[in-house]
Amino acid sequence: MTPVSPQHSPLLAKELAQSHAKRSLERCKILSTLSQMQGGIHREYLSKQHKECNRVTATWMSDAGMQTWQDEVGNLWGRLESTDPNAKRLIIGSHLDTVPNAGAYDGILGVLLAIEVAALAHKLKLELPFHLDVVGFCDEEGTRFATTLIGSKALANEFDPQWLNIEDTSGVTMRQAMLDFGLTPDDFTKAALNKNQLLGYWETHIEQGPVLESVNQALGVVTAIAGAKRAMISLTGQSGHAGTTPMNLRQDSLAGCAELTLAIEQLAKHAKNGEVATVGQIHARPGATNVIAGTTTISLDARAQNDQDLTKLLTAIQSSAEQIAKQRNLTLDWQWTHAADAVACDEKIQQLFASACKFNQQASPALASGAGHDAMAIAAICPVGMLFIRSPGGISHHPAEAVIDDDVTKALSVLYSSLVLYVKELNS
Template identity: 35%
Template sequence: MKTTYTASSLTVNKERLQSRIEELAEIGKIAETGVCRLTLSKEDKEAVLKVKGWMEEAGLETKIDDFGNLIGQWAGADDSLPILVVGSHIDSQPYGGRFDGVIGVLGALEVVQTMREKGVQPNRTIEVIAFSDEEGCRFDKGLFGVRGILNQLEKGELDRVDKDGISRREALIEFGCNPDELAKSVYPEGRIGEFLELHIEQGPILDRSEVPVGIVTGISGPLWLTLDIQGFAGHAGSVPMSYRQDALVAAAEVTLTLNELATMDPEAPTVATVGKMEVFPNSRNIIPERVRMTIDLRDIDLERRRDIEAALYQSIDHICEKHQVTHTIRVDTESDPRYCAEEIMNDMRASAIEMFGTSVPELMSGPFHDALAMSTVCDYGMIFVRCKDGISHNPKESAEFDDITLGTELLYQTVLKRAAK
């Protein structure tokens, strides 16, 4: 018999939560349900200020730090205790949906606002954070805001430029931040005790299981590469095939090879994607001289991912030699798989049984989240909300508000337990 997941009672305010999600979706709206709010853009700034106003309405002390993070703080009874951080992000992909990241920020805000309305006093300070540039699509390097407060930025990150040649430093200044004062926004070691994040699944498991929420067990480790292939341009009508140094042909073969490597074991959860390719000079009758392409490789098994990475590098060498082209590889992101804290998961399990009278599914996350960076300094836990057909990073991304409310209620019950520790 199929289990019906209906909460025995709800504490959070569904109408307020839904209204805020829908209102935020109007900022940077594309198509009927899509969103484009690139990090540090004017749309991002408008959205940050909107959420800042809601945080202040909820009674939180707010600030926008020099990384572009929006932070709402609620002081606990004992401020000497390591704080509990709850949140996600509100920046989007250029062709994104309205729930990715957003439910984690507005759900967290709903949790603390409900707690305050109920007269709950947390033992330790709670911060709701909308992290800057989780997506990484504008400057090809994600998790900027969360890594920033953890003092984990890499050399040259402020010099990265977007497609229009605007550097991250310039974008931060335009946003109202001071890149020369970033050190003042870094959290002292040990200040953050735990991190909780609510997010849509961005995959099909909960939807196919017909379950509204799930508990995350860990996050796959992403490897992001940028591959530049250098060939030689020539007339498409006169250069014999055997004489060509076609960068695009080599890039195409690398793409197929990557797909083959990722599907060698059909039972493994390995995923690999070439999501972006730039061709120069990009003319119909000129042999492509240069290609820049991105490679995204993820796996929950670090050893398996490293084996595929090694095989890929070897294949790229062979392919480029065969096509008489040269190449360089830049590592943009490289993270190990990170597993959720068992103690936090136990509180989530207990809360789920209290809500539904039964357990909920537990699953790994393929996409990375702000929690991935947080996991390097503190225990973390995540809750997933079902999304229709597992579609995300697409305007068709869809989640039921009833499901989002159940996920927020589970987050509320978990925060109550963790804030009292």
């Protein structure tokens, strides 16, 4: 039996993994200073800070042995080249933009860990049968132009030219912002990737929820990104005087919406596959203390791991709403405002991540992502996989967002092992 050379072992030496993980965390801190808000982190698409973030991150990519470029919509790329110039591409990354008053790790850590994996592959002279492309997506959060996944949708050739006319809150169009950034807006189609050249997309991301913490595990393998549907639901009855209208003669839309809110909670609680449903807004009109609400509107956000489960839940919610409206003599109006299909993560990539976890004596609980990610858009052009890192307290999109250093070391080790195992698989 030929001994496995240290260069080609899927296992990283602990100290090496620790030092590279530490560097990725230090870099998260550095990027957190590139913020357009005082006293917090906010870095939106096509801002000066986005430009600076791409510049700084590109220097780290270069130091890791990669060639770098920025594509036509502002995504940052680094490539560790295969010896075969016609090789296909394996993409690893996440996003570099943030919500207002963000934490330091959402998206960012996934990009920086990908750079460390490339740096290690370069340092340990891993021969790649594919180009290892690290991507830092330009806009996942969609905070500036009210449309999300701009960077990843451009890769999937789903950039909508109408977006160029969307204005931010200061009245600047996306077209103008792209020009100011130094991009050529009408070239956006050039950012699209040829799917025949793609092997897959891997993303490491903080979980942004409490599941891994609740099972006391550092890492999890994502099975699917939940599909979501949103609606605004209105019940209309009759406004009336709070003092003179007897209880049995009321058509109280607010009480109807309250009953519906509790019904939604119960229906989601009793669903079988981790479906979730949330009423996050309620608006009663006319909205006076001494007036029975004539019309009340609530928001609904429902999510599930697959589209059938989501449809089943929403059908139950709709029939419950119809029943409540009928019993209370109210009129029901239902407006859909958003729909995104569930995206399954690739089975083979899930197995690869699970094997890599095993190599590292690490459990690999499977879990679904309730939040959206760039992988959703990329799934249209190649197989996708995601590795989650425990989020202490389940907190994200908040300055208190955190990670445990040792979890990050484990994530880097598993990601590196996945790369080596994948290379071996392709070479066998």
